[in-house]
Amino acid sequence: MSFSRYLSDKRFVLLACFAGSLFFTMLLWLFGLEIGEIFLLWICFILMAGGLLLWNYRNQRRCLRHLRDVMDALDQKYLFAEITDIPKSELERAYFKLMKTALKAMTDEVSQSNRLNLEYREFIEQWIHEMKVPITGIQLLCENNKSSVTRKILTQTEMISQGVERALFYARLGSVEKDYLIAEVPLKECVLAVLAQNRQFLIQNNACIHTEMLSGTVYSDRKWLQFILNQIIINSVKYQGDQPPVIDVTSQEQENYITMSVIDNGIGIRESELGRVFDKGFVGSNGRSEKNSTGMGLYLCDQLCARLGIKMEIKSREGEYTTVLLHFPKSEFLRA
Amino acid sequence: MNNILIIEDEKLIREELEILLSNAGFEVSHVTDFENTLTQIKSESPDLILLDITLPGQNGYSLCASVRQFSDVPVLFITGRNTAMDELQALTLGGDDFISKPYNIPILLARINALLKRGQAAKQSNYLEYDGITLNLIAGTLAVNGQKMELTKTEMKIIHYFFEHPGEIVPRLDLVEYLWDNEIHIDDNTLSVNIMRIREKLRALGRGGLIQTKRGMGYKI
Numbered sequence: 001m002s003f004s005r006y007l008s009d010k011r012f013v014l015l016a017c018f019a020g021s022l023f024f025t026m027l028l029w030l031f032g033l034e035i036g037e038i039f040l041l042w043i044c045f046i047l048m049a050g051g052l053l054l055w056n057y058r059n060q061r062r063c064l065r066h067l068r069d070v071m072d073a074l075d076q077k078y079l080f081a082e083i084t085d086i087p088k089s090e091l092e093r094a095y096f097k098l099m100k101t102a103l104k105a106m107t108d109e110v111s112q113s114n115r116l117n118l119e120y121r122e123f124i125e126q127w128i129h130e131m132k133v134p135i136t137g138i139q140l141l142c143e144n145n146k147s148s149v150t151r152k153i154l155t156q157t158e159m160i161s162q163g164v165e166r167a168l169f170y171a172r173l174g175s176v177e178k179d180y181l182i183a184e185v186p187l188k189e190c191v192l193a194v195l196a197q198n199r200q201f202l203i204q205n206n207a208c209i210h211t212e213m214l215s216g217t218v219y220s221d222r223k224w225l226q227f228i229l230n231q232i233i234i235n236s237v238k239y240q241g242d243q244p245p246v247i248d249v250t251s252q253e254q255e256n257y258i259t260m261s262v263i264d265n266g267i268g269i270r271e272s273e274l275g276r277v278f279d280k281g282f283v284g285s286n287g288r289s290e291k292n293s294t295g296m297g298l299y300l301c302d303q304l305c306a307r308l309g310i311k312m313e314i315k316s317r318e319g320e321y322t323t324v325l326l327h328f329p330k331s332e333f334l335r336a
Numbered sequence: 337m338n339n340i341l342i343i344e345d346e347k348l349i350r351e352e353l354e355i356l357l358s359n360a361g362f363e364v365s366h367v368t369d370f371e372n373t374l375t376q377i378k379s380e381s382p383d384l385i386l387l388d389i390t391l392p393g394q395n396g397y398s399l400c401a402s403v404r405q406f407s408d409v410p411v412l413f414i415t416g417r418n419t420a421m422d423e424l425q426a427l428t429l430g431g432d433d434f435i436s437k438p439y440n441i442p443i444l445l446a447r448i449n450a451l452l453k454r455g456q457a458a459k460q461s462n463y464l465e466y467d468g469i470t471l472n473l474i475a476g477t478l479a480v481n482g483q484k485m486e487l488t489k490t491e492m493k494i495i496h497y498f499f500e501h502p503g504e505i506v507p508r509l510d511l512v513e514y515l516w517d518n519e520i521h522i523d524d525n526t527l528s529v530n531i532m533r534i535r536e537k538l539r540a541l542g543r544g545g546l547i548q549t550k551r552g553m554g555y556k557i
Contacts, residue, residue, distance in 0.1 A: 132416035133346055136438040140352030143441045144359070151509070161438050172419075181420040192519055196440045199516050203509070209521035223418060244523055 001064060006057045017049055078106045121171045128168045135161050154200040162198075162234065166296065169227050173303055180221040180308075187260055188214045190222060191249050194229045205237050206244035213250040216258050218328040224304050228312075229262075231297040232324045236264035239286055241319070257311075260326045269316040277314060278302040338452050341382035342366040343373060343399070344414070345391050353386070360445055370394070374402055382409060384451055387431070389415040389422065397429050404430035410451040414439065442517040464499040466557065469543060471495055480541040490520050491534050494527075498547065498557045507554040531555070 007014065025038055070084050071077060081100040087093055138157050142150035172179060191211055195202065202209070218225075237245050248263045269277060273284040281295040298314075305312040311327035340362045344350045354364045365380060367373050370393045377385065385403070389396035400411050410433075413426040418436035426434045433447050464471040470479045476492050478485045487495065497514050498506065512527055522530070531547065538546050548556045 129416040132437040133349065137346070137348045137352065139438050139441070140349060140356060144352055144355045179420045181423060193443065195516070195521055196443050199440070199513070202521070203512055203516060206523040206525070207521070208523040208526055211519075211521065221420070223420070244525070
C-alpha cells in the first residue's frame with residue numbers, strides 16, 4: 001500500500017478537514033484575527049493532521065506486512081483465518097468474521113473432496129485387485145488349453161492386464177513415496193520379466209528383442225521400474241514401422257550414471273512433437289493416425305522417473321527409429 | 337516327486353493351477369476347508385506351499401506365521417496385491433518368495449523350481465542323444481561318430497527342444513514360445529534362419545535330412 005493510495009482512501013476525511021478549517025478561518029477572520037496569526041494556526045493544524053495520518057499509515061502498513069508474512073509462511077493458505085490474530089477495530093473484526101466464514105466453508109469443501117478422492121482411489125485399487133483374479137483365471141485356462149485361439153485370447157488378456165496395471169499405477173502416482181522398496185535390481189532380470197509378461201503380445205507381433213548387451217545393476221524399485229520398461233517396450237511394438245519390430249536393449253556404464261537404452265526400428269516421432277511427448281494427454285500425429293493412444297503412458301513414465309531419480313530422454317528420427325534412454329544415477333555412498 | 341499344496345480360495349484358479357502344475361510334473365493337492373488349513377498342512381507335510389493372501393477366515397500372512405512355528409517348508413505367496421508393504425509383510429512373516437497376479441507361467445514355474453532347489457540343470461543330464469547324434473549341453477556341441485560341430489545358444493536350444501520331442505510334430509509357434517521362455521527373444525523369420533543354419537551344420541555331419549518340414553504344421557525329427 002503506497003502513501004498516495006492511502007491518502008486517496010482517506011480523501012473524505014481530508015476534505016472534511018479542509019472544509020472545516022476554511023470555515024474556521026472565515027470565522028476567525030471575521031473576529032478580526034491577523035492574516036499572519038491565521039497562517040500560523042494553519043501550519044499547526046496541518047502538522048497535527050499530517051502527523052496523525054502518517055502515524056496511522058505506518059501502523060496500517062506494519063499490520064499488513066505482518067499478515068502477509070503469516071500468509072507466506074503458511075503451507076495451506078486457506079487456513080489463514082485460523083492462524084492470524086483477531087483484529088481490534090470493529091470494521092476489521094466484521095471483515096475478519098466474514099473471511100473466517102468463507103474460509104471455513106472452503107476448508108470443509110477441500111477436506112470433503114480430499115476424502116472423496118481418497119475413497120475413489122481406494123475403490124479403484126480394490127477394484128483392480130479384484131479384476132486380477134479373473135485375468136489370472138483366463139491366463140491359466142489359456143495356458144492349459146493351448147491353441148491358436150487361446151493364444152490370441154492370451155494376447156488380448158495381456159493387453160487388458162496392462163491397461164488395468166496402468167490404471168492402478170495412475171491411482172498410486174500420488175503416493176509413490178509411500179510405496180516403494182529400493183533394492184539392487186539387475187537390469188537384465190527386470191527387462192526379461194517385462195518380456196515374459198508380454199510374451200504372447202510380442203510373439204504375435206513378430207518382435208525380435210536383443211538383450212545380450214544388457215548388464216549392470218541399479219538401485220531402484222523393481223515394480224515401478226518394470227512398469228516404466230513395460231510402457232517403453234509396448235510403445236516400440238505399438239508404433240512399429242513396415243518391418244517387424246526389432247528392439248535392442250543395451251546398457252552403458254558412465255562415471256556417474258548407468259544408461260539403459262531401448263532402441264527400436266519403429267515409425268519414430270516427428271521432431272516438432274518430440275518436446276511434448278511427456279505432456280499429459282498429448283497424442284501426437286502417430287497416436288491420432290492409427291492407434292488408440294491415450295497420451296498417458298509416457299506421461300506416467302516421466303512422472304515416475306522423476307520420483308525415482310531416473311532421468312528419461314527420448315531421441316528419434318521420424319520413419320527410422322526411436323531411442324529411449326534411462327539414466328540411473330550411481331550413488332556414491334551405496335558403492336562404498 | 338515333489339508335493340505342492342495350493343491354498344487359494346478362487347476355485348477356477350485353484351483347479352487350473354493344479355492342472356498346470358501336474359502337467360509340469362508335480363504332485364498337487366489343495367485346501368478346501370479353510371477352517372482347518374493348519375491341520376491339513378501338518379498331515380500332508382508338502383514340499384512347497386502356494387499361498388494366497390486374501391482367504392476366508394485366517395488370512396495368508398497369519399497363516400504363514402503359524403506355519404513357521406512348526407515347519408520350514410518353502411512358502412510362495414501368490415496374490416493380487418502388490419504394494420511394497422504387502423511384499424515386505426509377506427517376506428518378514430517367513431514367506432520365501434512373492435509373485436503378484438496375474439503371473440507369467442514360466443516365471444511361476446521357475447520360482448517354484450528355484451524354491452525346491454531343483455534347477456533345470458539338475459533335472460536333466462548334460463547329454464541328449466537321438467538317432468546316433470549327441471547333443472552336449474555344457475559344451476554346446478553336436479557330435480556324430482566323434483565328429484563335432486559348434487552350436488550357438490539359439491541353435492542349441494532349438495535342437496534341445498527337438499530332441500525332447502522325438503517323433504512329434506513341433507509347431508513353429510511352440511518352438512518360438514519355448515525360446516522366449518529360455519530368454520531368447522526371436523521372431524518367426526529369425527527362427528527360419530536358425531533352422532536353415534542347423535540343417536547346414538547337420539549336413540556337414542552327414543545328417544542333412546534329420547529335420548523334416550511339415551507344411552503348415554511345423555517341424556519333425
